[in-house]
Amino acid sequence: MSGGRFWQQLEKGQVGDSVPLAQALDEIPWNADGLIPAIAQQHDTGEVLMLAWMNREALEETLEKGRVCYWSRSRQQLWRKGESSGQVQELREVRLDCDGDTLLLQVDQKGPACHTGRRGCFYNRVRDDRLVVDKPVLIDPASLYGK
């Protein structure tokens, strides 16, 4: 909960107070792999679509281009969301939390965000002593990835 001095100072801010973005990026406490988690939320419905990770390069590209780019931990490379599937995330808003260690992205997601072809990744719901799939596949992933 308690971040560095920079974030503790910003905590005391009133509405409208601000700091230079470049300085904030320098103060993000990137994890040991140089990453920060990013939550993507559909801007108009509020649905939480997915959580993925960004390094500084991915975040800077996202801010610059207005289209979301993550860091793929499995492929160890920049992951321009939708570059193979066409299901891009247009960026509407970026927020950092109180400690500067999590991003919240408001996005406009074209089609399914999830690689399974579902709208979002959180389709497994706990119900009593079971984990239940409760969201449908919208598009066959084979057609999304051209396999």
Add this chain to the structure above:
Amino acid sequence: MSGGRFWQQLEKGQVGDSVPLAQALDEIPWNADGLIPAIAQQHDTGEVLMLAWMNREALEETLEKGRVCYWSRSRQQLWRKGESSGQVQELREVRLDCDGDTLLLQVDQKGPACHTGRRGCFYNRVRDDRLVVDKPVLIDPASLYGK
């Protein structure tokens, strides 16, 4: 994106298919510290309140008691949300994502979720080349924590 075989199998599930929850908990790919990120979303407004971390014990307690318990990385102990501030999170729903490596909690948050006394933690918004505080403090944190 590509999780273990258990999650890959579950990906293929139709709506209504399920697996035992105990098995799913065994298959969560806890990180090197034994943790998984948990997003807390206010169940009725859709506001993303915060992201924190859970170990297996915290998740099991949360499921059992219906009140959210995290793992505090700074204090290295179970963190029963609201135990010192009174600002508890009643649990409404728990979801796991496609890879089983992120939790999405629907909660009913009493008062501020953020230790700064703001409703949620994501009060720092990127606007052009500035990071701007755009949410007010609702309760003086000194009164929340009795300092």
